Each structure stands twice: as structure tokens, then as C-alpha cells.
Amino acid sequence: MKLFKKIAIIGVGLIGGSLGLAIKKKQLADTVIGIGHRQASIDQALRRGAIDQGCLDIEAAQGAGLLILATPVDKILGLIPRLFKIVSSECMVIDVGSTKSEIVKAAEKSGLTFIGCHPLAGMEKRGVAYAKDDIFENSLCLVVAPMKAKRTDIERVREFWKKLGAKTEVMDACMHDRILSFVSHLPHVVAYSLMDCIKPSYLKFAASGLKDTTRIGLSDPLLWRDIFLTNRKELLTSIKDFKASLNRVELLIRNNQSKALAAYLSKSRNKRNAIAH
């Protein structure tokens, strides 16, 4: 069943490209238009079959029933005020950005029919070359609607993600940004900081432990800079809480508190065990 006649995707990278591939595989639209700022990415997305047509101009979004903003957060913030002139209120606009408070605030001002989305299905790689049509299967997509959003619009967006194989959970922007600051943004800060403190000459002794722990430190620095800065307040709170946890374990080590240290580590291990490996 076609959900939309025309879907436009601004940003044909890993997520935008994967969305194009998945939309076409599931036949959710007649046409998928890809809009990017580099012709090379557009060409690659066309070759991969992620989009039917490509364009460098956001005007190409005109007439779309669904417009997906799949660019980094700061670009989404720059795009939102410019879209009102291009798409009608009939057009459902969604994004896939990693932080939500600033984006939803901008969308509320813009007059667009907007629902924020955050599919928890990224990875440290970027670019349409790594796009796959199944990355949303069995994933979770967080749906963040502005206060004035219509329930029917929220349901339509949830239906869209469901068709792509994702479960959805609706929450407000504030809760989204708080949760993500802990489960995503803080681990990135920690991975980058860990790499920062290790002498380059020690790196050849790195085994799988350090590699796993810092794998997300391979992520795009500019993308993550913008995520950190658009979620500053919550992120600073999560860093504060992390430091308290770190200080506690440090003190147990310093004081040789064998029993309490074992209890701390066991508790953490059990929490980790509760999430899939």
C-alpha cells in the first residue's frame, strides 16, 4: 500500500539513503526524491537505487506528501524556517535528528506540519555507501510531536515507521533529550575522552576491550559537536552523574574496598546484562 505519492528526503547519507532503500523496498511511495548538497552523493544514491530522482535544490520537495529531513541537527535547524515557502501544510514534515528540543521549538515557530522522529538505528559510519534497506527492521523509533500536533498526524507517522519494521514510542522533546543524553550522547563524550587521554604509543597494545569501548569515537566529529551543543543542558547533567559514578568506583579502588568494589561491579554488570549484547 502506497502511504504517499511523493516522498522527498533532504540528506542522502547513511540514514537518508537507508530510508530511501527501505521506502522503495516496501513500496511506500510512487516516487522518492533525494535532495543533497553534493552531486556526488546524489549520484551515488541514484546508483544504489535509494532514490528515483536527485536534486541539489530543496525546491524539489514541492508537492511531496512526506518530507524527511535526514541531515545533521544543525542543518535541520537551518532548513526548517526555509521550508514553509516550499511545502504546504498538507505535507507531513519529519526529521531524524539526534536531539529534539531545539528542532521541535523551531518547527513550532515555522508553521509546518511537523513530527520529530529519532530512529535508534545509526552507526559510526556515514554516507550512502553504508545505507541498507533493513536497518529499521526491529529497531525503535522515538516520535516527538510539538504540543499542537494532531493525533492523526502522529498516528500517520507511526504507521510509516511501522511499515519500515520499526516499533515507535511517543515522548516529549524534553524527555527524549534527557534519555538520549544518557544512553547515547554521554557514551560518545566518554569514548572521545578515553581516546584523548591515551598516549599514542600505547595504542598498539589496544585489544578488543578498548576497541569496543571507543568504537563510537569513530563517529563524525562535526555531527557530534552539534548533537552535544544542541543538547548541552541535559548532556552536562549526564556528565555530572557519570562523574559521580566514576568518583565512587575510584574511591573504592583507592581505599582497597574489595567487597564494596565487587558489589559495584556486579550491579553494573547485571544492568548491562539486561540490554541485548
Add this chain to the structure above:
Amino acid sequence: MKLFKKIAIIGVGLIGGSLGLAIKKKQLADTVIGIGHRQASIDQALRRGAIDQGCLDIEAAQGAGLLILATPVDKILGLIPRLFKIVSSECMVIDVGSTKSEIVKAAEKSGLTFIGCHPLAGMEKRGVAYAKDDIFENSLCLVVAPMKAKRTDIERVREFWKKLGAKTEVMDACMHDRILSFVSHLPHVVAYSLMDCIKPSYLKFAASGLKDTTRIGLSDPLLWRDIFLTNRKELLTSIKDFKASLNRVELLIRNNQSKALAAYLSKSRNKRNAIAH
């Protein structure tokens, strides 16, 4: 070529079991004796073909040309003083513990012919069920000899690891413990602390980033407690350095220093890029 007539392995878990499998595959000994404190582990090691004979008593190490201590660090420290009555100075004793200063100190006191080893080839799982005959292929084994060790003994041990497919690097105990505190022990402390600070209700929103970053938090708490406590001094230094790195990035985020933050993240990403993914 048989390097030894009889090899005894105390501790037939992941590493001990993998050593047994690899030794037998490469035919480095006539007989491999497994010594453990639980009959179930011994039986499982026998079934897996990791050892030829199993025993609950360390007396079974008598007559071995090579004795491998493949137990957790604190057990190795308990074993060393007891071994002199069992094995002759003809017997080469090696361990596979994760910290070295305390072990080498104990070995120097013991009168054993001892060379410390640390194969960088573990994982968060434990038990002989996960043992594999190829985990040392293309890995790195750190070789840590007491001051009085003979060069011929060091070379014999290096030859042993080379036959198992591992490269070796010789260093002193102090340098070993310093390097490992950064590339292995600190990442474990960080992974356990990260899990500690995250609310249980947030865990269902964990995507691959948090999973990777905290995977080593699945490691055995008692094993790691002993690693932390036997490398306290160096670990506390690495925690201090990590906190300084964390404080720096925190300040950049707090002060909205977009450019400097991007530079910090890029530098970390480039360092991470230098180690295999």
C-alpha cells in the same frame, strides 16, 4: 615439533581452555594436563578436547616441562608460593594474568623459573565453553620477565607463543601495568561507571553505541575487581588522566566552544582511526 613433553595448565577457562586447544592443534606437547577446582570444568575441557587428562589437585603438575597459570590474578598470587614444592627449576612456569607487578614480585620470591605472559586475546565471556583454538593467531602477547630471568628462558617462552600464532613484545612489569591501566583497565572502569549512572528505565532506549561502549561491563566482576586492586597505583593515575580529558571536553561543551570542541573530537577520532576497528 614438540616443544614440551608434558604441559600442565592450571585453570581451564576461556584462556586456559583455548591454550589447551591451540597446543594440541599445533602438537606442541605429548600430553596436556588440565588442573581446575571444579570437576564440571575439567569434564567440559576433556569433552572439548582441550586437555588429555584432568585433575583437581595441583600436584598433577609434577613433571611438567611447562606449567601455565591461567587463573584470575588473585589465584595466581595464591598459587605461586605453593608451586616450588611441586615443580623443579627445570619446569618453565608462565602465567596469563592481566596485571604483572605483584605476580612478578611473588615469582621472584618463589624461586620458580618464571616468565610472566599476557596474551591480549581475551573477551568478556568466560569458561571453557567459549574456548577456541585460534584466539592467539595474529594476537600480541606481552612477555614480562623477572630481573634475574635467563635470556634463553625468555626466548623459549617467545618461541612457544610464536608457535601459537602470536607476536610477542618484551617489557618490564612496571611498563606493562602502566600501559594496560590505560588500554584495558581504565576502559573497564569507564564501562562499569557508565552503566552505574544510567537509570534502569532508560536502558530500553540503548542503541548500538551504548552497547559497544559498555560491552566489557559484562566481564566477570570478581576477576576485574582483582585486576583493579592489583594495579591500583597505575589505574588511579589513568583515572586521573581520564578525568582531566573529560573535564576538558565538558568545559568546551559548557562554554559552547564550537570550534575547539570540533578540534578535540577530531583529534580523538583520528587517534581511534589509528587502531584497527
